[in-house]
Every structure is written in C-alpha cells, then in structure tokens.
Amino acid sequence: xxxxxxxxxxxxxxxxxxxxxxxxxxxxxxxxxxxxxxxxxxxxxxxxxxxxxxxxxxxxxxxxxxxxxxxxxxxxxxxxxxxxxxxxxxxxxxxxxxxxxxxxxxxxxxxxxxxxxxxxxxxxxxxxxxxxxxxxxxxxxxxxxxxxxxxxxxxxxxxxxxxxxxxxxxxxxxxxxxxxxxxxxxxxxxxxxxxxxxxxxxxxxxxxxxxxxxxxxxxxxxxxxxxxxxxxxxxxxxxxxxxxxxxxxxxxxxxxxxxxxxxxxxxxxxxxxxxxxxxxxxxxxxxxxxxxxxxxxxxxxxxxxxxxxxxxxxxxxxxxxxxxxxxxxxxxxxxxxxxxxxxxxxxxxxxxxxxxxxxxxxxxxxxxxxxxx
Ligand SMILES: Nc1ncnc2c1ncn2[C@@H]1O[C@H](COP(=O)(O)OP(=O)(O)OP(=O)(O)O)[C@@H](O)[C@H]1O
Ligand SMILES: [Mg+2]
Numbered sequence: 212x213x214x215x216x217x218x219x220x221x222x223x224x225x226x227x228x229x230x231x232x233x234x235x236x237x238x239x240x241x242x243x244x245x246x247x248x249x250x251x252x253x254x255x256x257x258x259x260x261x262x263x264x265x266x267x268x269x270x271x272x273x274x275x276x277x278x279x280x281x282x283x284x285x286x287x288x289x290x291x292x293x294x295x296x297x298x299x300x301x302x303x304x305x306x307x308x309x310x311x312x313x314x315x316x317x318x319x320x321x322x323x324x325x326x327x328x329x330x331x332x333x334x335x336x337x338x339x340x341x342x343x344x345x346x347x348x349x350x351x352x353x354x355x356x357x358x359x360x361x362x363x364x365x366x367x368x369x370x371x372x373x374x375x376x377x378x379x380x381x382x383x384x385x386x387x388x389x390x391x392x393x394x395x396x397x398x399x400x401x402x403x404x405x406x407x408x409x410x411x412x413x414x415x416x417x418x419x420x421x422x423x424x425x426x427x428x429x430x431x432x433x434x435x436x437x438x439x440x441x442x443x444x445x446x447x448x449x450x451x452x453x454x455x456x457x458x459x460x461x462x463x464x465x466x467x468x469x470x471x472x473x474x475x476x477x478x479x480x481x482x483x484x485x486x487x488x489x490x491x492x493x494x495x496x497x498x499x500x501x502x503x504x505x506x507x508x509x510x511x512x513x514x515x516x517x518x519x520x521x522x523x524x525x526x527x528x529x530x531x532x533x534x535x536x537x538x539x540x541x542x543x544x545x546x547x548x549x550x551x552x553x554x555x556x557x558x559x560x561x562x563x564x565x566x567x568x569x570x571x572x573x574x575x576x577x578x579x580x581x582x583x584x
Contacts, residue, residue: 212238213246215341216269218253220261220287221276221303226326227254230274233330239338241345248341258282262290272340273300275320277311285311288318297348299340303328367533371415371547375408411545418549421480422556432474439478439512440469443501446482450490459490459497467505471581477557484550485514485577491544492575493518509563509583515576521569529567530555554579 217234219227231252240247253270255261258279264270273291277284288300299321304311312323321343324336382401391397440463447454447461454461471478482501489499497517504511519540521529528534535541535548558565561581569575 213248214251215248215271215344216251216253217272217274217337218255218261218264218270219274220255220258220279220284221274222256222279223276224256226276226303227256230333233333234337237334237337239341241342248345250337256280258284258287261287265291265294265296270296271298271344272337273298274324275300275302276326277302277304277315285314285318288315288320292318299344299347301336301340364532368419371533372412375412378408379405407545411547414545415547415549418547418553421553422549424476432477434472434474436470436472437475437478438469439471439473439503439510440465442475442478443482443486443503443512445479446486447501449483450486453487454490454499457490457493457495457497459493459495459499461486461490461499461501463501463503465503469503469505469510471510471583473561473581477560481554481557481579482512482514484554485579488550488577489514489516489518489575491546492516492541497574507583509580511578511580513576513578515574517574520571520573520575521567522571526567526569530565 219230221227221230231254234250234252236249238247238249253264253268255264259281261273261275265273273287275284275287279287284302284304288302291298291300300315300319301322301324302311302315302320303324303326305326315323321340322336324332328336382405385391385401386398443463447463450461453459486499486501493499493516499517500513500515502511502513502515521536525536529536530551532552533548534552535546555565558579558581562584563579563581566578566580567575568578
C-alpha cells in the first residue's frame with residue numbers, strides 16, 4: 212500500500228475535519244496500478260501555512276479553497292506552479308466563477324469541486340486525482356527509462372482487449388432485452404459473432420502469455436536436445452482442422468540431423484506461428500512446405516506457402532507488435548498481429564535470424580536460421 216499525502220487548505224475547521232473523516236480510511240486501487248493508495252491528511256487554515264508545509268514535506272494532492280483570509284487560493288496555486296512541485300491541485304470552492312475557473316486551469320489546477328460536496332463526490336474526485344497522478348508519474352518514469360514503447364504497447368493492448376468485450380457485451384444486452392423476440396434461433400448470428408470475438412480474445416491472451424514468457428526472463432528455460440522435425444509435426448497437427456477446411460496440403464521435409472539444443476515450448480511457438488500464418492494466409496487448395504536442414508554450424512528451417520503474399524512495403528512492418536496487413540484479401544482473416552513479433556523475439560533469443568520473401572498472390576517463405584553452439 213502506498214500513501215498519498217493530501218494537504219487540505221481551508222479556513223473552515225468543519226470542512227477540514229469533514230474531509231479527514233471521509234478520506235481517513237479510504238483507499239483507491241486500479242487493476243493497472245501495482246498497489247493501492249491510502250491517504251495521509253495534513254491541514255492548513257491559511258495559504259501562508261500551506262506554503263510553509265509545501266516547503267517542508269512531500270505533498271501529492273492539494274485540496275485548495277479559494278477564499279482564504281490572507282493570500283487566496285489562486286495565489287497559492289501560482290506559487291505551486293512557480294516552484295514546479297510534482298503534485299495535483301483540486302480547487303474546492305463554494306462559487307466557481309468562470310473567471311476563477313480560467314485562472315485556476317491556467318495555473319495548472321487538475322479539477323474543481325463545488326462546495327458543499329457529498330462524501331461520494333469527494334471520493335470520486337480524489338480517485339480521479341490519484342489515477343491522474345499515478346499515470347503522470349508512471350509515464351514520466353517510463354519515459355526516463357526509455358519505456359515509452361511499452362506504454363504504447365499497453366495502450367494498444369487494452370484497446371484490443373476492450374473492443375471484443377464491448378462487442379460481446381452489446382450482443383448480450385440485445386439478447387437480454389429480447390430485441391429479436393423470444394426464439395433463441397433468431398439470435399444465432401449474435402451468438403456466433405460473440406463466440407468468434409471471444410476466440411480472438413483467447414488467442415490474444417495466449418500470445419501475451421508467450422510474450423510474457425520471453426520478456427520476463429524469469430522463466431527457467433529447459434534446454435534439451437530436441438527434434439525440430441517432431442516439433443514441426445506437432446504444429447502441423449495443431450493446424451490440421453484449419454488446413455482441412457481450406458483444403459491446404461501441408462508437407463514436411465527434413466535433411467540431416469534436426470536435433471537442436473533448445474526449449475521445446477519456445478520452438479513450438481516459432482513453428483506454431485509460422486505454420487498458422489502459412490495456412491491462414493494461403494489460398495484454397497494451396498500448399499505449405501516445411502523444410503528443416505542441417506547446415507552443421509546452423510540449422511535452417513523454412514515455411515513456404517502458396518498464399519496471398521505481401522508487398523515489399525508490408526514486409527518491413529510485419530514483425531512489429533500488433534501489425535496486421537489490411538486489404539481485401541486479409542479482411543476476413545482474424546489475428547492479433549502479435550505472432551511474428553513473438554516469433555522474432557524468440558528466434559533472437561537463440562541469436563538466430565528470421566527472413567521473409569514474398570510475392571503478392573504467389574506466396575510467402577519465412578526462413579529461420581539458428582546457430583548451433
Ligand atoms: N504467410 C503469410 N502470408 C501472407 N501474409 C502474412 C503471412 N504471415 C503473416 N502475414 C501478414 O503479417 C501480419 C502479421 O502476422 P502475425 O502472425 O504477426 O499476426 P496475425 O497472424 O495477424 O495474428 P496472430 O497474432 O494471431 O498470429 C498478418 O496480419 C498478415 O497480414
Ligand atoms: Mg499469425
């Protein structure tokens with residue numbers, strides 16, 4: 212549990228003790244926060260007193276009345292801005308004139324709360340302030356650590372998870388309201404769509420689990436001499452239900468010794484992704500050829516398909532997180548756009564390389580080389 216230090220600046224003792232009572236044993240938490248926050252409350256009856264406190268101790272949030280006996284709230288706010296304190300100010304005023312609102316916003320006040328307020332209103336506002344502060348500080352920290360990319364990743368991710376949830380929720384509400392009448396059969400399309408969205412979500416979560424495995428570095432890798440041919444077979448078996456639907460023929464050829472020192476789960480991820488793409492982006496009645504060759508110093512595996520292919524331009528992007536090529540040929544094909552970025556990270560863990568060659572409407576070949584050492 213972390214603590215946010217809240218400075219209450221108000222000349223009415225009743226307001227100060229009221230706020231103390233409401234926030235005294237309140238805490239906030241969000242799924243994306245590592246820990247919950249509780250509040251340590253500090254009182255000031257005047258602006259001058261508030262400034263003294265701000266200079267002496269750490270304050271995260273200031274609840275600031277504007278009408279104070281000496282210097283007023285706006286002056287305190289200006290002081291805070293000038294000093295560049297890392298905190299959020301919430302103005303509490305009994306009459307919020309437009310003029311005051313403009314001045315306060317200009318000077319960086321986070322929001323306004325009109326007096327009188329209910330305990331619920333105060334808690335909701337403080338919850339917002341806490342979230343704002345947390346995100347601001349996280350962003351700053353991540354920028355400092357060069358982790359802006361991670362932040363973008365998380366934003367895209369939450370978007371990707373939210374859209375299927377919204378869709379399914381929408382369908383369920385329509386069913387709850389019986390918008391198409393009483394017969395379950397009439398809702399079949401909605402049910403199918405919901406199931407499809409949920410399946411997409413499940414795949415995304417599986418991809419994420421793979422990513423976490425790669426990035427945490429915590430997972431013990433179980434390196435053994437494994438047969439890459441056997442792993443490729445498993446990947447083919449996994450994709451078989453799909454390949455049958457599209458009448459895509461898969462074949463596997465191995466040349467030489469295909470044993471390689473690796474973690475079987477990780478190699479499975481590589482094959483699963485390449486084979487799944489080769490089937491997914493193939494044309495009906497197409498072919499997938501997997502080749503594993505022993506080159507002594509390295510092992511080279513390729514997955515070739517006779518599918519829709521990609522343009523030169525597209526090839527540069529496909530290894531990035533969440534990138535999917537959008538055109539009329541891929542419109543009906545679902546995916547999260549994480550598969551290849553995971554595969555690349557995986558291959559690089561083995562100091563290997565992944566290359567791709569593709570001709571639009573002819574097919575695509577992915578080539579993975581893994582050095583033996
Ligand atoms: N064999 C292929 N032939 C044609 N296009 C491909 C092929 N493999 C990948 N692509 C293109 O590259 C994009 C990224 O592939 P990637 O595997 O990363 O994501 P995905 O298949 O969309 O989703 P998933 O995370 O479920 O694998 C695909 O959306 C597709 O447009
Ligand atoms: Mg894929």
